[in-house]
Amino acid sequence: MKIRLLEVIEDSPIELLLLADPSEKLVKEYLSRGQCFVATKNDEVIGVIVLIRTRPETIEIVNIAVREDHQNKGIGKRLVLFAIDKAKEQHIKTVEIGTGNSGLNQLALYQKCGFRITGVDRDFFIRHYKEKIYENGIQVIDMIRLSLDL
Template identity: 60%
Template sequence: MKINIRRAAEELPLGLLLEADPSERLVRTYTRRGQCFVAEAEGDIAGVYVLLPTRPDTVELVNVAVAAHLRGKGIGRQLVLHAVQQAARQGYRTIEVGTGNSSIGQLALYQKCGFRIVGVDRDFFIKHYEEAIFENGIPCRDMLRLSQDLGGVR
């Protein structure tokens, strides 16, 4: 699998990005401001993630998505670890990520990749999304914020 930055002339993998974030308005906004990385396997898009600078020395991993037929094969983990390495190579000191309170699998993945919970944005998904989101039978209301220090990452 190869992971490369998406060039401006290349089509945005919008369908896949919308699987991780159902707001097309938000996806289009942060993909314009951030760097979109696309993973390809055997000529097909396997996954995607976006790095978005937020503050000096800090970047946020705002969208990680894996093609449905390839889930459960470790691609999400490869994408997250690639994002951490990219952020470190680009000179960031901190990488952050947010996930829904109902995103149990994603929360476990981020922690396995070295992220630690640092806060909660209460009612984030109620305030910023028009339609209710449910995952794992749980209403998605709050965004759990996680962070990782990049001091030792290369």
């Protein structure tokens, strides 16, 4: 598997991006101002990660997704560790990430990569998404915020 920057002329892997974030509007908004990296295997895109600069010396991983038939094989973890390395190269001091209250496996992954919970953005998914979203049988309401100091 290889990880590379998505070229400007390439189509973004929208189906994958929508796995992590069902709002096409939000996805397009942060794609336009972020760096999108793709994981490929035999020239097929099987994973994606999007980084945006937020505050000074801070980036946020705003989207990470692995194609369903390739999940649970360590690709998500490699993408997160790749983003951390990119941040270090760019002299970033803090990497942030957020996930829904129902994202039990995501919370496990991020904490295994060193992230710590910093807070809760209550009602984030009620404010920003029209449809009700469910995951693991739990309604997605609040965003759990995590960060990693480099």
